[in-house]
Amino acid sequence: MTKPSFTLLAGIGGPVQDGPEPEVVRVPLRGHSTKTIKKKAPVGPGTLVAEHPDPGVGDAHSPILGVVTDVTDTAVIITAGEAKPAKEGEPAPTADPVAPVAVASLGGDELRKALKALGVSTRPFTKAAVLVVNGLNPEPGTGIAEILLGDHQATVEKGLELVQKLVEPPTVLLAVPAGSSATLYGCTVKQVPATYPNSVNPLVVKALTGKETMDGVALVSVMELYAMGRVAETGLPLTEAVLTVGNAAYRVKVGTPIAAVLAQAGVAASPCDRVVVGGPMRGKAVASTDQGVSKDDYALTVVPEAAFPPVTDLPCINCGECVLVCPSRIMPGFVTRYVEFKMYDKAKEFHLESCMECGMCGYVCTARRPLLQYIRLGKKNLDLQASALTSCRLQGE
Amino acid sequence: MANEATAPTLYTVAAPPHWHCGRTVTGVMQQYILALLPAAVMAFIYYGFPALRVIGLSCATAVAVEALCCKAMDRPSSVDDFHAVLTGLFLAFLLPAMAPWWLVVVGAAVSIVVGKMLFGGLGGNPLCAPLVGWAILSLSWKTQMDPGAMVLATNLVDPLTQLKYLGVAAANKLSLGDLFIGKQLGALGATQVLALLVGAGYLVSRGLLKLYIPLSFLAGVFLAGLVYYLMDGSVYPSPVFHLLTGSVVLGACFLATDPNSSPVNKAAMVGFGLTAGVMTVIIRVYGMYPDGVPFAILFANLFTPMFDLIRPKPFGAR
Numbered sequence A: 001m002t003k004p005s006f007t008l009l010a011g012i013g014g015p016v017q018d019g020p021e022p023e024v025v026r027v028p029l030r031g032h033s034t035k036t037i038k039k040k041a042p043v044g045p046g047t048l049v050a051e052h053p054d055p056g057v058g059d060a061h062s063p064i065l066g067v068v069t070d071v072t073d074t075a076v077i078i079t080a081g082e083a084k085p086a087k088e089g090e091p092a093p094t095a096d097p098v099a100p101v102a103v104a105s106l107g108g109d110e111l112r113k114a115l116k117a118l119g120v121s122t123r124p125f126t127k128a129a130v131l132v133v134n135g136l137n138p139e140p141g142t143g144i145a146e147i148l149l150g151d152h153q154a155t156v157e158k159g160l161e162l163v164q165k166l167v168e169p170p171t172v173l174l175a176v177p178a179g180s181s182a183t184l185y186g187c188t189v190k191q192v193p194a195t196y197p198n199s200v201n202p203l204v205v206k207a208l209t210g211k212e213t214m215d216g217v218a219l220v221s222v223m224e225l226y227a228m229g230r231v232a233e234t235g236l237p238l239t240e241a242v243l244t245v246g247n248a249a250y251r252v253k254v255g256t257p258i259a260a261v262l263a264q265a266g267v268a269a270s271p272c273d274r275v276v277v278g279g280p281m282r283g284k285a286v287a288s289t290d291q292g293v294s295k296d297d298y299a300l301t302v303v304p305e306a307a308f309p310p311v312t313d314l315p316c317i318n319c320g321e322c323v324l325v326c327p328s329r330i331m332p333g334f335v336t337r338y339v340e341f342k343m344y345d346k347a348k349e350f351h352l353e354s355c356m357e358c359g360m361c362g363y364v365c366t367a368r369r370p371l372l373q374y375i376r377l378g379k380k381n382l383d384l385q386a387s388a389l390t391s392c393r394l395q396g397e
Numbered sequence B: 001m002a003n004e005a006t007a008p009t010l011y012t013v014a015a016p017p018h019w020h021c022g023r024t025v026t027g028v029m030q031q032y033i034l035a036l037l038p039a040a041v042m043a044f045i046y047y048g049f050p051a052l053r054v055i056g057l058s059c060a061t062a063v064a065v066e067a068l069c070c071k072a073m074d075r076p077s078s079v080d081d082f083h084a085v086l087t088g089l090f091l092a093f094l095l096p097a098m099a100p101w102w103l104v105v106v107g108a109a110v111s112i113v114v115g116k117m118l119f120g121g122l123g124g125n126p127l128c129a130p131l132v133g134w135a136i137l138s139l140s141w142k143t144q145m146d147p148g149a150m151v152l153a154t155n156l157v158d159p160l161t162q163l164k165y166l167g168v169a170a171a172n173k174l175s176l177g178d179l180f181i182g183k184q185l186g187a188l189g190a191t192q193v194l195a196l197l198v199g200a201g202y203l204v205s206r207g208l209l210k211l212y213i214p215l216s217f218l219a220g221v222f223l224a225g226l227v228y229y230l231m232d233g234s235v236y237p238s239p240v241f242h243l244l245t246g247s248v249v250l251g252a253c254f255l256a257t258d259p260n261s262s263p264v265n266k267a268a269m270v271g272f273g274l275t276a277g278v279m280t281v282i283i284r285v286y287g288m289y290p291d292g293v294p295f296a297i298l299f300a301n302l303f304t305p306m307f308d309l310i311r312p313k314p315f316g317a318r
């Protein structure tokens, strides 16, 4: 078995290619309101399908011309094809039903509103003294940031202009992998060692500002800048994501089934393999390849079943490997033992909450314990405890 | 596109990370056993078949007792992770080659039952399991545990009893080179200094042994030995003598590093190693046991929870 490489220089060639033309899309919903969506409604590319109640979260739009065939809590399903008008007398949707918005000329709250309506989330971009652009590939084997900085610099810079209008930072810093010559207009470039987990946001901020805190720092990834740059260029709603799959990068319509993207990239997934949205260290394994790609996805990764030893429920043997790799300087072995036995307060005492979820501990665990899973479980239960406590207090008042 | 009529393909769904370094408990135990083979071979060269007899009996008893314990505890057998074999091997390395069979059996059984299974098996043991067996044997059957008394048909001399009963002049007559290649009487495997170092070097090269504890242990022995030597060279032997005798190398590289009974943070590991090393020399100077290593490690094991309190501030903490 060859050990995987942790280099963040993927060496995947750009530019970004066009993804598949899907017959069906499942546009993911993340807390969007489904009230306004009607079944059988005809839609065109850019038609609004679901608004999000939060003004900082982007709305969802149809990426294709077709008909809404189903609505679930987590997705709007749209089947491609010529759509009949909803009511007699109304015009049928066309391939370009929405008028472009000139976002570049807007500013302030107007810009926020416009971006939200165009499907872009602006919540992270509040006023800050420093804007950090994370220009590193998020994970080993995913090369998207490298490609966007190399081949699509102009678009990325347009996105950066928009973010700068929102954040109004005196300083803009760009993190690039060591050895890279990438730059962006107006950024002070800093090189970061090109190995995972250096691409994880808190570590990038530390490398660039020298501080282990996000206070006064706004952070944006190159992928987010590119998405905003596309919106600025076209003036149309955001309905695509850029992903690396196998040895190439694709511009994929939001909601395109994972299976279709894998097929176009020529990546095979056999039964019992893991099909992962994202990279191998932090990505989410999906149960079905019918699931649609979402706006913030950056890679698809297939991990063959036999490549690595299976996860076990063995006890921690206290080998300490996880402690030595943890960038948060906590003791994942101890923390997860406490979570395993539901001793959440004890886990908190051992700084469970400092974990930045890089996945390194689970990678090195000799007992092959699902460490990150325990950590997330612990965080979730602590959150639940905290919210139960506040609601008790409210009742008491 | 997926055919709707056929059953959906099932994929593995699991939490990240989806990669793994490939290191497993079973794999690590096997590598440790492999790393101990050179010392076992040297033991055979010096002591012949009696050494093999002790090793075989100890490993077999450890495995059998662990299997029985698992049955009694009504849980799946854990013997296939090879930890029982390794425990048996370590215990054998601490015994004289002529140890009677019952001593070996009792030692291995105690190591597994009291050292490991009583605490819930691998991962629960607060002390280094083979040392628990060794300690109980040493306290109960002092004569049978003494290589000088047990191994009669040999030209080898035990450097530590020489030192204890005949003084430093007798100890200084021994060549350090001989000690290094294992030409000394003692526990059958623990005295194979060179062979053990070869094994430890192999483990380090495979990334399976971290040097924080071994180096600080050896440094502790050396520094404490040096202090006494400088105080009075006519009473105390040189620090190098301490390093090459008894089970210092076995203890430093293999026993003190037992994962569950040693701390995990870097500074804590260094403190732990130094403590055990210094204690070794103190026991040798003042104690009634010629070789201080096993008790020194057990002593340090007791403080592991305290050492574990030495930990860096987490990321972002002020």
Ligand code: SF4
Pocket (backbone or CB within 6 Å): A322, A325, A326, A327, A328, A329, A330, A332, A354, A355, A356, A357, A358, A359, A360, A361, A362, A371, A372, A375
């Ligand atoms: S995922 Fe594990 S290694 Fe990474 S920060 Fe969290 S505890 Fe540390």
Ligand code: SF4
Pocket (backbone or CB within 6 Å): A315, A316, A317, A318, A319, A320, A321, A322, A323, A332, A333, A334, A361, A364, A365, A366, A367, A368, A369, A371
């Ligand atoms: S790497 Fe796994 S077995 Fe080792 S200490 Fe951490 S949690 Fe325990």
